[in-house]
């Protein structure tokens with residue numbers, strides 16, 4: 104049970120505006136990244152199909168955000184995925200990765216252009232090298248919303264992502280999007296994994312630059 108203060112308007116004072124110094128466990132994810140060894144398991148009419156993929160991820164610091172007393176630092180997120188040596192988009196996501204230092208919480212919001220949005224969360228220590236975020240269809244906070252066709256045919260009931268910040272400067276994710284597919288009794292595990300290598304440093308957030 105979370106306890107909030109009665110004062111929901113007063114913002115924290117003396118906020119450090121340099122987001123890159125205040126990203127907690129997300130610090131190792133800031134920058135521009137490439138992953139050439141992604142592996143997707145996706146739903147097809149004939150059953151699960153595996154596909155290798157390449158990925159370009161941008162994670163750029165945003166200015167600190169306040170909701171009254173709540174302070175969040177974060178990264179703006181965009182990933183673009185193709186099959187190896189192809190131009191056509193295989194998958195795309197936009198969103199944010201947020202860190203709330205006061206509660207050691209990581210939040211990841213994502214939108215995919217299938218008409219679906221997810222907001223997942225988990226706890227992590229400030230210097231964690233591994234952490235997991237979860238969203239479930241029935242949660243009113245960290246949940247999943249899909250447009251009607253997807254809810255009818257491929258309902259996403261759970262989403263989990265595990266992050267590992269590796270000692271060689273790369274980071275990896277392992278995610279499981281659990282689908283309830285119309286006409287099937289068993290849940291389908293639409294899984295994705297990749298390891299990302301930095302190709303450019305992050306650009307400091309606007310307030311830190313000024």
Ligand code: HEM
Pocket residue numbers: 143145146147156184193194215217219221253257258259262280282293295
């Ligand atoms: C790198 C990550 C991902 C990749 C590469 C990927 C790729 C794909 C592909 C190629 C399909 C279509 C299967 C086909 O008809 O050929 C698919 C289906 C689907 N994906 Fe993903 N996906 C990823 C992550 C996600 C995430 C994070 C979600 C939601 C939380 C999601 C939700 C769905 C759903 C609901 C479908 C079923 C719709 C359909 O098959 O037409 N996917 N995915």
